[in-house]
Amino acid sequence: MQQENIEHFDLVVIGSGPAGFAAAMRAVDFNKKVAIVEAKHMGGAGVYNGALTSKTMWELSADFAVASAVNRGYRASHLTVDYKEVKKTVVKAAKTKQYQMLSQIETFAYNEDHPEKGSLTLYRGHAQFSDPHHIDIKLLGEDGNVMIHGDYFIVATGSRPRQHPVLVTDGKQIVNSDELLNLKKFPERMLIVGSGIIGCEFATIFSNFNRTEVHLLDRAHRVIPFEDTDVSDFVSEGLEKNGVHIHHTANFRSVKKKKDSLDVVLDYEDGHSRVIEVDVILVSIGRIPNTDHLCLENTGIVPSERGFLDVNNKCALDEFLKCHIFAAGDITGNKALYCVAEDQGRHIVEAIWANVDYPLDYSHLPTLMFFKPELASVGMNESQLRERKIPYKAAYYSNTLVNRAIAMQNTRGFVKIMISDDGKNKILGMRASGPQASAFITSFAYLLNQDLTVEEVLKNTHPHPSVTEGIQECLRLLMGMSIYKPEVFPDEIKVKEWRP
Structure with missing residues (x-):
């Protein structure tokens, strides 16, 4: 029997990272009473010590590299950079997002006058399962614990850097x-x-x-x-x-x-x-999952040998979706991407309260890599196609031939597209590097999801001058109808075919 002094929630989310916060907000859409438990930084590694902070640092470094360049007709004199000031900017970016999240939590705080509306309650502390329906929270900065009851739970505690077998980190050297x-x-x-x-x-x-x-x-x-x-x-x-x-x-x-x-x-x-x-x-x-202090043994859930929580296609920790405990994000062992974590968190809530009955599809996930220049990928690459014995054509088109890249004086990059070589010309994957690659990869992922052919995609016209004209020319190249020819630019334009 539930004790009267233990607060009850429709959903308890352990972890406020991209999976946990997205799930909590989706549950509010269904007018559910939600608790969020966070032991460290609001937003998890998706905001602090992870995606947002590292990409802020990358953006600052990329801007500095451009400002330092001497091949663009201008030269910045006495350009300096201070790591302390860089850190301040990085932390400011993280706090901007954290306070946006906190603003939502306060706006949707539980209101006794309107208990039927969706609400959020934040607990700062470490959560441990006491049994399958209760967690004990060791509050941060306070003496004592609080116990809460949940109809459903989502474990979204993320991951942490893997320790090296020899190198012991000291936080300094x-x-x-x-x-x-x-x-x-x-x-x-x-x-x-x-x-x-x-x-x-x-x-x-x-x-x-x-x-x-x-x-x-x-x-x-x-x-x-x-x-x-x-x-x-x-x-x-x-x-x-x-x-x-x-x-x-x-x-x-x-x-x-x-x-x-x-x-x-x-x-x-x-x-x-x-x-x-x-x-x-x-x-x-690499990184390892944060599951070791949750007392999952009190729920009957056993992590895998690597510490991950194996889930079914609805992120439930039960093959037949009979259980009420779910997992999302890095701890599931799926692709450790912010977007995957968000999708999993939202999907769980929709499976519970909207009877969503389709599995999540990870086959055409775009991935961004922030190098110099940035690199984006979606779909299969050549190695994967060969492993699966899929006949294909691959075309490579350099940004050195793309007018917008020339205008930007930023021509280091390329578009590489793989299509099926079975008479259907289905688009199978793309790799792209250079300016704006992280922006246009999503559009190409849409083409993959629509199972389109090259002929269908080439009915669209790309505006000029745009960096995506490289995609257009690469697709034309696969059909033997590109404006610039590989015979003239053998290092910049390449086409290959492969069959099992």
Whole structure:
């Protein structure tokens, strides 16, 4: 029997990140009484120590790199940058979003005069399940706990940086992405351990500011190894042009701490070793789910061996959707993307109260990578098509031939499109880099979702001058009707075919 002094909620959301907050607001749409429990930063890693802060830092670094350029007919003199001021701007961006969220929570605070309306109650503290319908909240900055009851629960506690097996972070000389804002100044020399998206993004950021000698440790033969070789090589070349020293096929062996620096020993695949001196090491080797302090054993839910919460296509922790506990975001082990977390959170609420009965589709998710220049992807790449033995055509069209990119004096980039080579000419995927790539990738994702052919897409005309004219020309190229021809520009325009 529910105790009278324990407050009851229709939905309890643990975590205020993109999954949790989106779910809470969708439940308000259904006039539900919602509790949000947050133990750390409002907005989670999606706002603080994650997507928003890192992209703010990237934007600042990109602006600085443009202002520092001397090949555009102007030169900015006495240009300086202060890490403390950069941090202030980054924190300001995070707080802007946090206070927008808090404004919504206060606006929809529970009103006893209108209990039938949707409402939000925020608890600042650590949540633990006491049983399948109750959580105990250890309030932050206060003595004591509070227990609440929920009809439904969404676990959206996100993830945290993975610890390196040897490198122990100290928040000063050895840091992870959560601790970067602890730095008091730009390090003179930095080693980034990990050449995935996050590692390459921070290598771009610090090299853009041109105050740090950046070393990037790449255990494989190439960075971003999940992409095709030409795309991976393009990213590597961009980093190296930006001054990044990439250590391919290198493994970290040991580090020796000195008073003001670190001696790092690297072992290479060919047998030689190298010792480099750096001031800061950034560990960026992935993230792990935050499920270890929730007392899930009191609900009968058992995380996977890797700590994730396995969910069905409605994000429920029960194969037959009989349970009332759901999970969304990074902890589900699906793609760790802000947009995926938001969609999952909203989808759960709609499955509960709107009887939504369709599964989430992750097949055509656009992905953004903030390098120099930015890189965007959607759909399958060549490697994936070959693994699935799908015959295809692939066309590559360089931004050096796109008038808008020439006008912007920003021609480093490309459009690469894959279509089926089965007579149907269905669009299968795209990779694009250069100015505005992160903006137009969504439009291309729409084309994929509509299962359109090249002929159907080419009925549309792109405005001139626009960077998306590169897409138009790339599609024309696949049909053998481009304005500029590969015979004249073999390095800028390429077409290939592949069959099993």
